[in-house]
Amino acid sequence: MNNEIPRATALRLPIYHRYLRFLQNAGKKRISSTELSEAVKVDSATIRRDFSYFGALGKRGYGYDVDYLTDFFAKILNHDRLTTVGLIGVGNLGSALLNYNFRKNHNIRIGAAFDVNADLVGTIFVGVPVYSMDELEQQIKDQHIEIIILTVPEQFAEEIVDRLIEVGIRGILNFTPLRFNVPNDVLVQNVDLTNELQTLIYFIDNEFTT
Amino acid sequence: MNNEIPRATALRLPIYHRYLRFLQNAGKKRISSTELSEAVKVDSATIRRDFSYFGALGKRGYGYDVDYLTDFFAKILNHDRLTTVGLIGVGNLGSALLNYNFRKNHNIRIGAAFDVNADLVGTIFVGVPVYSMDELEQQIKDQHIEIIILTVPEQFAEEIVDRLIEVGIRGILNFTPLRFNVPNDVLVQNVDLTNELQTLIYFIDNEFTT
DNA sequence: CTGTGTGAAGGAGTTCACAGCG
DNA sequence: CGCTGTGAACTCCTTCACACAG
Numbered sequence: 001m002n003n004e005i006p007r008a009t010a011l012r013l014p015i016y017h018r019y020l021r022f023l024q025n026a027g028k029k030r031i032s033s034t035e036l037s038e039a040v041k042v043d044s045a046t047i048r049r050d051f052s053y054f055g056a057l058g059k060r061g062y063g064y065d066v067d068y069l070t071d072f073f074a075k076i077l078n079h080d081r082l083t084t085v086g087l088i089g090v091g092n093l094g095s096a097l098l099n100y101n102f103r104k105n106h107n108i109r110i111g112a113a114f115d116v117n118a119d120l121v122g123t124i125f126v127g128v129p130v131y132s133m134d135e136l137e138q139q140i141k142d143q144h145i146e147i148i149i150l151t152v153p154e155q156f157a158e159e160i161v162d163r164l165i166e167v168g169i170r171g172i173l174n175f176t177p178l179r180f181n182v183p184n185d186v187l188v189q190n191v192d193l194t195n196e197l198q199t200l201i202y203f204i205d206n207e208f209t210t
Numbered sequence: 211m212n213n214e215i216p217r218a219t220a221l222r223l224p225i226y227h228r229y230l231r232f233l234q235n236a237g238k239k240r241i242s243s244t245e246l247s248e249a250v251k252v253d254s255a256t257i258r259r260d261f262s263y264f265g266a267l268g269k270r271g272y273g274y275d276v277d278y279l280t281d282f283f284a285k286i287l288n289h290d291r292l293t294t295v296g297l298i299g300v301g302n303l304g305s306a307l308l309n310y311n312f313r314k315n316h317n318i319r320i321g322a323a324f325d326v327n328a329d330l331v332g333t334i335f336v337g338v339p340v341y342s343m344d345e346l347e348q349q350i351k352d353q354h355i356e357i358i359i360l361t362v363p364e365q366f367a368e369e370i371v372d373r374l375i376e377v378g379i380r381g382i383l384n385f386t387p388l389r390f391n392v393p394n395d396v397l398v399q400n401v402d403l404t405n406e407l408q409t410l411i412y413f414i415d416n417e418f419t420t
Numbered sequence: 421c422t423g424t425g426t427g428a429a430g431g432a433g434t435t436c437a438c439a440g441c442g
Numbered sequence: 443c444g445c446t447g448t449g450a451a452c453t454c455c456t457t458c459a460c461a462c463a464g
Contacts, residue, residue: 005416008455014408018387032423041389044423045457052425060463061422076412083411096306102404108411147410171410177228179251189410193401194312197295198224198287200357200381200399201318205288206215218433242445255435255448262447270441271444 009050015040016050017073024070032063084111085173086145088160089152090120090130093175097149098126110149112139133160137167146170154178219260225250226260227283234280242273294321295383296355298370299362300330300340303385307359308336320359322349343370347377356380364388 019039023031033051037044051057051064057072058064074080085102087094090113102108113130115121121132131139139145148169152160154176161180164172171187174180177195182188229249233241243261247254261267261274267282268274284290295312297304300323312318323340325331331342341349349355358379362370364386371390374382381397384390387405392398 006455010412010416011409013412014402014405015389018405034423039389043457045426045459046455048424049426049456056425058424060424062464063423077408078411078415085407092306092309096302097403099302100403102407106404106408108404108407146414147407149407170414173406173410179225179249187410187413189406191401191403191406192224193307193310194316194318195224195228196383196399196401197312197318197357197359198316199221200383200397201288201293202220202223202286203397204356204380206220216433244445253435254445255437256433258445258447259434266447268446270446272442273445 005053009053012040012042012046012050013073013077015042016047017070017077017079020066020070020073023066028066030063031066031069033058035063079107081107083108083147084143084145085147085149086110086112086114086140086143087128087149087151088114088133088136089150089156090115090117090125091151091153094149094151095125097151098128111143111145114139136160136163140164140167140169147173149173149175151175215263219263222250222252222260223283223287225252226257227280227287227289230276230280230283233276238276240273241276241279243268245273289317291317293318293357294353294355295357295359296320296322296324296350296353297338297359297361298324298343298346299360299366300325300327300335301361301363304359304361305335307361308338321353321355324349346370346373350374350377350379357383359383359385361385 016036019036020031033044033047036047048058054072054076057069085108087097087110090098094113094115098110098113102110110128113125113128114133114136115130116133120130123130146169148164148171150157150160150172157176157178158180161172161182165182165186169186171189172180172182174188174190175193177192179190180188226246229246230241243254243257246257258268264282264286267279295318297307297320300308304323304325308320308323312320320338323335323338324343324346325340326343330340333340356379358374358381360367360370360382367384367386367388368390371382371392375392375396379396381399382390382392384398384400385403387402389400390398
């Protein structure tokens with residue numbers, strides 16, 4: 001039931017889930033694909049098809065039960081177990097992400113941060129211990145970290161990624177502009193903020209169509 | 211020559227351009243689609259097709275001229291003119307982005323920051339003046355700002371977006387999890403860091419295929 | 421009568437494979 | 443001979459439109 005979920009659908013699951021939780025908090029009991037469509041800006045037919053990959057979740061003529069659907073997606077998205085991730089590079093962006101409230105609502109916890117700066121190493125930064133780069137492999141193993149947020153200057157990235165692959169990391173949220181060669185059991189999600197801005201500028205200057 | 215560029219191609223232009231500049235700095239004179247493919251992790255046929263939308267940029271049996279191509283894309287991406295953007299919300303993430311070197315290589319400049327915090331207003335933060343929210347419309351007009359980076363807590367976002375639309379902003383780089391209703395001459399690029407992490411976790415837990 | 425679930429059609433983007441230019 | 447540029451096939455995703463369940 002998992003492997004057949006189309007990639008495009010999987011990418012929308014967190015969006016659906018976030019809004020469903022909002023509805024749940026607001027005490028709403030039922031929601032139709034049309035209403036949901038308005039909030040998350042996804043075509044209602046697409047929503048119905050997305051949901052249908054998981055079976056018949058709705059009731060015809062009624063819509064979807066908010067509580068049921070919220071719990072269902074929570075499980076799908078692994079909110080029922082805590083995920084511990086690590087962060088490498090406690091610079092501007094790294095610090096901001098440590099402050100970011102990943103954990104608050106999503107059962108994601110940054111368990112360890114790593115940096116080369118001796119002044120930071122050994123301190124606790126917004127609740128997260130900062131380790132030296134020498135301790136990388138040990139901490140990853142000890143804390144069962146499978147996912148790394150990579151916010152280092154690009155010149156150091158390649159070498160670090162090699163170490164991460166070696167130690168068996170499963171996923172990297174990559175904030176550097178580089179594209180890495182990784183074995184195909186390691187997943188890299190690239191977040192390129194400069195790109196996003198440039199793309200925005202490009203579309204604006206070239207009369208996009210909504 | 212602009213409007214017919216497929217969206218997917220446009221999204222890759224900044225990636226190509228960044229690597230071309232790297233090659234240029236390294237003194238490389240020619241590049242083939244196959245070599246480029248290896249570096250940016252895009253299929254070589256896709257690269258050739260992407261380039262072909264802009265006309266015949268390469269030479270058969272030779273490849274592409276690095277200098278020519280770099281300049282060509284610089285123009286396409288508007289690097290020949292300075293783009294001034296504004297940033298609203300000088301919190302953790304906002305501060306990190308102010309420190310981020312958008313400007314360094316891409317002719318993008320954050321010209322104004324806005325925040326509700328009276329301690330920040332009136333100061334210069336990493337070279338960027340911080341204004342109060344009252345000054346939003348005035349500064350946007352004075353500095354000809356067309357693009358806003360939005361890094362405010364989500365409860366304030368909706369109202370701010372309405373003001374931005376009113377004053378004629380063209381694009382918003384949205385770091386809040388909300389999806390806004392905007393007229394179709396305003397472009398919103400959503401960057402949702404929690405989503406990225408959740409998606410990564412989802413794919414890892416569900417045995418993705420590369 | 422309302423809103424789901426889904427066959428079928430329609431896009432959009434990618435990749436193959438090769439003709440043909442330099 | 444090498445590498446581009448591109449028809450054609452293919453894959454993936456979205457959207458339409460409606461049968462049908464509650």
